[in-house]
Amino acid sequence: MSDFDVNDTDMAPRSLTPQDVELVLGREVPEQDNLARFASVLNSLHHTRATIPTDEAVAAFSTRAAEIVRANRIHSFGTQAPTKPPTQAILRKRLVGAVGATVLLTGMTGVAVAADAAAPGDPLYGLDRAMESVGVGDGGSPERLAEAQSLVEGGQLTAAIAHAARAVDANSGTDKQGFSPEAAEAVEALRSAAERADLADGEGDDPKVNDSIAGILNQIAAMLDSGELQPSEIGARISELAREIGRGGADEKANSSTEPDPGNESPGPPAETPVGPPDDAPAGASAGSPSGPPEDVPGAGAGRP
């Protein structure tokens, strides 16, 4: 008796044994007539589903992918400045991953992302924008977010967050751009945190808020690394953590209003900034594939040699 004959549902097979299953899914045609027919049906399913990419599609993708890889390699080499202390380099790497994940969670639809790497302030940025004006480079939100990533790689974390937030602002309501409500909410929360410290104009970066945002992104990156969080859940988590900053800032502002200090015009971040997930972490953080690796950690798990 097959292992599957006992206590199965009404879907339970009555004629297939595990050996039969291996046969019909195998490369060789089974000898039994009924299994051979069944294997042929399954094989036809494979042929009708698996399309063959055209030569043009292959050429277009390979060119694009090679550009992305080369651009990423240049970025990687460019950020390995010898004057940076190791801990800062590690943090920066995690932040790059986290902001990359933020970019990812916005649901980009496969348009230009990394090839046009010039960020605001770079000599090539003007050229980049000029190309966008004639339709080259697709200067939509994905590109703005990619620029934000470039800013992070350059160590301008808070400016990057503000830049990413502006990308969302500029495209609110543009469904095709792929921004989920969750993503928009998340970046909006970060934008609020950034504005509170006058970060939007790139001046007056507050180191405490910097640390807060860095903490958030660092935490998100760590959770992605561990598989505890899936990309689709990042938005909600960022939003939650960012609100903690906002609440802390509001509390501090309320306190400062009762004890005015004319000498301190900066709104400032909370004294104790939550950088880790709260105790009541959403259940979704561990949903999905707990034993599988996050996609940003390729080769992990069973596939790692």
Add this chain to the structure above:
Amino acid sequence: MDAREAEFDSLLQAAKAGADWAWARIYRDLAGPVTGYLRSRGAKEPEDLTSEVFLRVAHAIQGFTGDAASFRSWIFVIAHRRLIDERRYNGRRPLMSELDGAERVTPEGDVESEAIEHLVTAEIAEVFQALTDSQRDVLALRIIAGLSIEQTAHVMGKRAGAIKALQHRALGALKRALDEENVTL
């Protein structure tokens, strides 16, 4: 390391170095199964989603370590999660109706075979509707994507034993339905 793995290792290193030919080969080998998997699982625009998957692969390739089998399953992990993201974003359940209207590729291009295959595929599509989402995922990953039990388990985040059980029940249901309809090739 055998010759096949050595060849994959060379391919991977070339892809990491940004060689066009390496990416062309990766895309030519794997884009078809990925598109087929996404289409069979109800992706709204499977070709676009496939492009997203492979662009993500290009962005993340520097961090990949593993052999050819793990590379294939890694790509399907990304595809599977992109599919889930799309479903969440669109707020809909996976459909199998795309089985009827999707682009078809038959190696021989024989009209009679295509007609028979279409009938069979329609039958399969009907039976698929009665399966659970997990059973459909397993069959799509095993048959269309060509993944092993272990790779399918990796993609779906389940144990191999659970995949075997899902697969067995799904195939049993398919075969019974086809036997009852007396569908033959």
